[in-house]
Amino acid sequence: MSNTDLIIEERSRDIGDFLVGRLIPFRKKRMVGPFIFIDHMGPEKLGPEKYMDVDQHPHIGLATLTYLLEGEIIHRDSIGTEQRIRPGSVNLMVAGKGVTHTERTPEDKRKGNVFTMHGYQIWIALPRAVEDMAPEFYHISGEELPAWTANGADFTLVAGKGFGKVSPVPTHSDLFMVSVKAGESFGLDIAGNLEGEIGICIVTGKVKACDQEVGAGNMLVSKLDNQCALEVEKGTHLLLFGGAPLEEERHIYWNFVSSDSQTIEKAKRDWEEKRFPKVAGDNTYVPLPKK
Incomplete structure (x- = not known):
């Protein structure tokens, strides 16, 4: 999804072992x-007249x-992918040196249908060695992801490595993303x-x-690597994510991320001068924001 407006940052706070804020980036933690x-x-x-485009x-x-x-979303990109995205599946588009894409409500869901759209769009910065790689796309169904139950909670390893398991989602750095749905209240200790x-x-x-107590819509960041402990209330759904930090600072402008600010500047010029690859049969164009 296009990052046309970065999430408005609410006041972040320090509660001891954790920083608390509204997703990322927020003031005290950029990555x-x-x-x-x-x-x-x-x-x-969405619907009956308003859909995702x-x-x-x-x-x-x-x-x-x-x-x-x-x-549901239909994803199309400049490397020829056309993929219907459904709940529980993982769709990973590796942009590398440059890719364009669109995300739209499927045509068969538009005919006056009313439904809920809910999910997460997550950006993972690539290590410097592969920032300029050729673009790739992967679709992994929910049934392929490692899933297990512990302490009355359902766990799914969405990406990376964790809890002694490995997700089939391809990654280029050491990371993890885990979904946790608490059927009962329990103590989560991930050390x-x-x-x-x-x-x-x-x-x-x-x-x-x-x-x-910290409620829905917030993010906590542990101030200690490799460990954190908290009490999870019954009915809570969490996404755990993170991993090894990258060695270099990352620059971000709109939808562009790079360890080199000049690469960002070149991407801005290339988009304005329409030198990026295009999605086949699509002539839409989101202008570069001026900020």
Whole structure:
């Protein structure tokens, strides 16, 4: 999805073992491991007249991971992919040196249908060695992802490595993303199960951390790598994500991410001068924002 407006930053706060804020980036934490941007889509009712139409726009230097909880999207890109995205599946587009794509409500869902769109669009910065790689796209169905139950909670390893398991989603750095749905209240202690920086996105419900309750829509970042402990309330849905931080600072402008600011400037010129590859049969164009 096009990052036309970065998430408005609410006041971040320090509660002891964790930083708390509204997703990333936020003021006190710009990245968690290689994760540089998380966009919460919805939940929002679509139809009978309003549907999703994200026109053709570019990316460089990152991989976009789309994880839907409700609704459906048709993804098309400049390397020839056309993929229907459904809840529970993982769709990873590796932009590398440059790719364009669109995201739209499927035609068969537009005919007066009313449905909920809800999910996450996640940007993972690529290591410098592969920032300029050829674009790739991967679709992994939900049935292929490692899933298990512990302490009355359902776990799914969406991407990377964790809890002694490996997701089939291709990655280019050490990272993890885990969905946790609590059927009962329980204590979550991830020491020894996940490695690197740790972010916790509260999709629904609430957790207690350092004797403070934190509700849905917030993100916690552990101030200690490889470990964190919190109480998870029954009915809560969490996304755990993070991993080893990249060695170099990352620059970000609109949909462009790079370890080199000049690469960003070149991408801006290339988009304005329409030198990026195009999605076949699509002449839409999202202008470069002026900011």
